[in-house]
Amino acid sequence: SQQGEEDPQALSIQEGENATMNCSYKTSINNLQWYRQNSGRGLVHLILIRSNEREKHSGRLRVTLDTSKKSSSLLITASRAADTASYFCATGPGGTSYGKLTFGQGTILTVHP
Amino acid sequence: EAQVTQNPRYLITVTGKKLTVTCSQNMNHEYMSWYRQDPGLGLRQIYYSMNVEVTDKGDVPEGYKVSRKEKRNFPLILESPSPNQTSLYFCASTAGGRYNEQFFGPGTRLTVL
Numbered sequence: 672s673q674q675g676e677e678d679p680q681a682l683s684i685q686e687g688e689n690a691t692m693n694c695s696y697k698t699s700i701n702n703l704q705w706y707r708q709n710s711g712r713g714l715v716h717l718i719l720i721r722s723n724e725r726e727k728h729s730g731r732l733r734v735t736l737d738t739s740k741k742s743s744s745l746l747i748t749a750s751r752a753a754d755t756a757s758y759f760c761a762t763g764p765g766g767t768s769y770g771k772l773t774f775g776q777g778t779i780l781t782v783h784p
Numbered sequence: 785e786a787q788v789t790q791n792p793r794y795l796i797t798v799t800g801k802k803l804t805v806t807c808s809q810n811m812n813h814e815y816m817s818w819y820r821q822d823p824g825l826g827l828r829q830i831y832y833s834m835n836v837e838v839t840d841k842g843d844v845p846e847g848y849k850v851s852r853k854e855k856r857n858f859p860l861i862l863e864s865p866s867p868n869q870t871s872l873y874f875c876a877s878t879a880g881g882r883y884n885e886q887f888f889g890p891g892t893r894l895t896v897l
Contacts, residue, residue: 704885711893713788713874714827716885759826761886771842772817772886776826 677760677775685783690747692778694760695740702763703736704772705745707756714759717745752784786811788889790875796895797865805860805892807875815878816858817842817886818850820871827874833858865896 678693694703702721706714720727720736720743727734733746747754757779761772788809797803809816817832819842829842833852847869849861858877862869872893876886 706886706888711872711891713888713890714876714886715888719885761827771829771832771840773829773843774819774827776824 677758677778679778680776681779681781683781683783684750686750686752688750688782690750690754690780690782692745692758692760692780694743694745694775696743696760696762696773696775697741698762698764700738700762700764703734703743704761704763705732705734705743706759706761706774708759708777709756717758747780750780750782752782754780755782756780786887788875788877788887790873790889790892792892793890794893796897798897799866800864803862803865803894805862805873805875805894807858807860807889808856809858809875809877809887810856811877811879811887812855813877813879813887814855816852817876817878818848818858818860819874819876820844820869821874821891822871830860830873865894867896870894870896 676695704719705717708714718729720734731748736743757777759774759777761774791806814835818830819827821827828844830848831850833839874891875889878884878886
């Protein structure tokens, strides 16, 4: 079964609004990453948060991590039409499996101009 | 330019006809992975490799083979493709260490008739 589960599955907002996507996972992790995918293309890394971090910012992105609840959220502020894409969380497990990432099913974000 | 390349980008084949999808990265990364992406299932890891001649199964390895004879290349082999392997395939690479982003190739859309 998938490690990460994202919520909502789809989100539709107007340009300028904030978009919040949530990710829950099941097992212990050493990091959680968010990726973006434009339709049918490869994924692009957005931000990584380590298991000992609670919040991280990058430009208009804000990620939080609550390891006690096994959940993370991605906030995109002041959204733009160009932010329209699918967003995936991915968890890196504890231990030494550095190359192994488990992805959630993704949230489809549509930003209307 | 740092990149991961995949070939072919599109492939239509028939059941049972062996095929290979190539993947190459120019970033001297140690770790490489193959994923498949299916609607409603997100990305699932097929195989990953920690270094030359070192590979391990991901979540859905059945029906696939990989090899890592050189650091830059990580081909995916389907010995006897079946229709349920119709999917969008992504190769990815990452530098060593626990906290590194994965760089994705552009994807290979495979259809098995």
